[in-house]
Amino acid sequence: MVNPVISVKNLKKYYSVHQKEPGLLGSIKSLFKRKYIVVKAVDGVSFKIDEGELVGFIGPNGAGKTTTLKVLSGLLYPTSGEARVLGFEPFKRQPDFQKKISLVMGQKNQLWWDLPAWETFILNKEIYEILQKRFEETVKQLARMLDVEDILKVQVRKLSLGQRMKCELIAALLHQPQVLFLDEPTIGLDVVAQKTMRDFIKEYNERFNATIVLTSHYMGDVKELCKRVIIINEGKILYDGLLTEIVEKFAPYKIIKADFEKMVDKDKLIGFGEIKNYDGLYVEIQLSKEEVAKKAAKLLSSFAVADLTIEDPAIEDIIRQVFKKGTV
Amino acid sequence: MINKYLTIFKISWQEGLVYRLNFILWRVRTILQLLLVYFIWWTVFQSQTQIFGYTQSSILTYILVSAIIRAVVLSSRATDVSNQINDGSVVNFLIKPLGFISYYFSRDLADKLLNILFVILEVSLIIVLLKPPIFLQTNPNTLILFTLAAILGILTYFCIGFVISLTAFWVENSWGPLFLMFIFLEGFGGGLFPIDILPRGVFNFLMLTPFPYLIYFPAKIYLGHFSANEIFLYFSILIFWVITLWFLMRWMVNMGLRHYTAVGH
Numbered sequence: 001m002v003n004p005v006i007s008v009k010n011l012k013k014y015y016s017v018h019q020k021e022p023g024l025l026g027s028i029k030s031l032f033k034r035k036y037i038v039v040k041a042v043d044g045v046s047f048k049i050d051e052g053e054l055v056g057f058i059g060p061n062g063a064g065k066t067t068t069l070k071v072l073s074g075l076l077y078p079t080s081g082e083a084r085v086l087g088f089e090p091f092k093r094q095p096d097f098q099k100k101i102s103l104v105m106g107q108k109n110q111l112w113w114d115l116p117a118w119e120t121f122i123l124n125k126e127i128y129e130i131l132q133k134r135f136e137e138t139v140k141q142l143a144r145m146l147d148v149e150d151i152l153k154v155q156v157r158k159l160s161l162g163q164r165m166k167c168e169l170i171a172a173l174l175h176q177p178q179v180l181f182l183d184e185p186t187i188g189l190d191v192v193a194q195k196t197m198r199d200f201i202k203e204y205n206e207r208f209n210a211t212i213v214l215t216s217h218y219m220g221d222v223k224e225l226c227k228r229v230i231i232i233n234e235g236k237i238l239y240d241g242l243l244t245e246i247v248e249k250f251a252p253y254k255i256i257k258a259d260f261e262k263m264v265d266k267d268k269l270i271g272f273g274e275i276k277n278y279d280g281l282y283v284e285i286q287l288s289k290e291e292v293a294k295k296a297a298k299l300l301s302s303f304a305v306a307d308l309t310i311e312d313p314a315i316e317d318i319i320r321q322v323f324k325k326g327t328v
Numbered sequence: 329m330i331n332k333y334l335t336i337f338k339i340s341w342q343e344g345l346v347y348r349l350n351f352i353l354w355r356v357r358t359i360l361q362l363l364l365v366y367f368i369w370w371t372v373f374q375s376q377t378q379i380f381g382y383t384q385s386s387i388l389t390y391i392l393v394s395a396i397i398r399a400v401v402l403s404s405r406a407t408d409v410s411n412q413i414n415d416g417s418v419v420n421f422l423i424k425p426l427g428f429i430s431y432y433f434s435r436d437l438a439d440k441l442l443n444i445l446f447v448i449l450e451v452s453l454i455i456v457l458l459k460p461p462i463f464l465q466t467n468p469n470t471l472i473l474f475t476l477a478a479i480l481g482i483l484t485y486f487c488i489g490f491v492i493s494l495t496a497f498w499v500e501n502s503w504g505p506l507f508l509m510f511i512f513l514e515g516f517g518g519g520l521f522p523i524d525i526l527p528r529g530v531f532n533f534l535m536l537t538p539f540p541y542l543i544y545f546p547a548k549i550y551l552g553h554f555s556a557n558e559i560f561l562y563f564s565i566l567i568f569w570v571i572t573l574w575f576l577m578r579w580m581v582n583m584g585l586r587h588y589t590a591v592g593h
């Protein structure tokens with residue numbers, strides 16, 4: 001039996017936040033008597049992740065995603081519970097551990113602002129003690145995959161957000177980490193750059209059999225990359241399992257989308273299912289899986305249908321539903 | 329291993345090159361400051377031959393030597409440390425196999441090397457142009473002691489700067505203490521005047537603090553003004569401070585990072 005690469009047991013991380021009343025009086029008051037409230041950012045989370053898995057970590061703002069990733073990469077000391085990554089306790093920050101992991105935060109940067117990204121790469125090469133030959137190969141390979149070969153020698157402050165993000169990613173991957181934590185790696189990128197990023201993450205995962213945990217607010221990222229998702233809200237796990245299963249579990253219904261050739265009365269559509277969208281020439285009907293085939297056939301035979309598709313509900317809608325319900 | 333630090337060295341210089349105008353302006357400022365102090369003392373000696381036991385030659389030598397020492401000892405990245413703690417980029421140290429202290433020490437040394445090149449050039453220029461009656465120390469033992477004192481001074485300053493900057497882990501603004509430190513250094517470090525012109529009691533008290541060891545002490549060693557007993561006593565105090573401050577700094581880094589990873593950022 002192989003040990004999981006990441007194992008988290010009943011992990012808790014509470015912040016105590018100093019509350020200050022507004023204004024000068026509030027400032028003075030807080031000098032003498034400080035009020036603290038406890039924020040349960042991560043509140044008893046357990047999961048295991050195996051080698052080579054690419055797991056999506058999703059949840060609304062403030063759910064505790066970044067906090068969890070910070071604990072796993074050794075930036076935060078857990079309040080209680082256990083976190084192990086590659087057999088190490090992350091908060092001990094042993095060099096052997098640090099050489100095997102990487103954390104990329106879409107909001108934070110490590111590149112030297114005034115110098116070309118290349119210089120940061122060189123520094124990282126020395127910090128991680130990467131051999132010259134391997135360093136050159138890795139940079140070349142990564143830069144080609146991300147299509148940034150020609151901007152590595154340009155001052156970072158002159159790069160676009162997307163170009164910078166790609167360079168950040170290269171800097172974080174030079175030492176070929178076996179475990180990679182990506183916190184909103186596609187934030188602020190345009191569709192093309194997002195796509196490049198996704199393809200890259202997928203390829204990195206496959207080529208190096210790297211274990212990757214990724215957070216994102218773009219469901220596109222998750223849908224395309226992650227077979228398994230962990231949904232977290234208010235510090236607690238709501239769902240941990242296959243993305244496809246959540247669709248079945250949460251949305252045992254399908255959507256029929258139909259374009260008509262001629263106007264169709266809304267009344268005539270009653271009995272097909274729940275009408276989600278209607279404008280005379282176009283309709284979206286939600287109905288149970290069992291009925292979908294029968295009703296679609298009926299629709300086709302009853303009206304002049306120009307186009308008809310049967311779809312799963314949008315993943316965004318399902319996730320939203322999970323957040324709302326609070327449990328699975 | 330050593331490559332790591334050489335690279336930090338190189339990258340620091342490269343970054344410095346980007347800001348070469350700043351660097352030049354800063355050098356101009358130091359030269360003007362040096363000339364100001366130089367001419368004040370030069371004027372004072374127009375009407376007298378000896379003041380506070382200093383001849384014109386020894387005081388002018390003191391001023392020039394202390395300019396060189398200042399360039400080596402005082403340049404420090406202490407303020408960077410508190411900035412990085414405040415803006416969160418200290419995370420880069422937590423995530424990488426890279427020592428916090430050794431990183432900054434390397435960057436500091438890179439600065440010092442650059443500074444010493446420039447200050448030697450500047451002082452030579454002043455000597456050539458103004459032809460002050462300087463005193464050239466030739467005794468090798470004295471020169472060795474001088475170098476040793478300067479190295480210990482570098483460590484002392486580095487530790488003091490670091491210890492103060494590290495308070496940024498706990499308080500939001502460590503600008504106040506840093507400012508106070510600069511005042512103390514200017515006043516009691518011996519950069520403006522040799523502190524033995526102060527009353528004896530004040531002087532003796534100051535010699536128990538780390539400040540005079542940054543500039544005054546090595547400069548006076550260069551001049552050969554200390555007896556063997558004094559050298560022994562003062563070196564003992566200096567070494568005491570270096571060790572104390574070093575451990576205090578190490579302790580604060582550990583506590584600070586622990587605090588940082590506990591409260592979040």
Ligand SMILES: Nc1ncnc2c1ncn2[C@@H]1O[C@H](COP(=O)(O)OP(=O)(O)OP(=O)(O)O)[C@@H](O)[C@H]1O
Pocket residue numbers: 015016017039040041059060061062063064065066067068591592593
């Ligand atoms: N350093 C901190 N001190 C105090 N509270 C914090 C700190 N960092 C985060 N929190 C709080 O902990 C909770 C979880 O934050 P976290 O950053 O983990 O959320 P997240 O899931 O990453 O959200 P987002 O999607 O907005 O990035 C939030 O309520 C946040 O306000």
Ligand SMILES: [Mg+2]
Pocket residue numbers: 065066067183
């Ligand atoms: Mg976050």
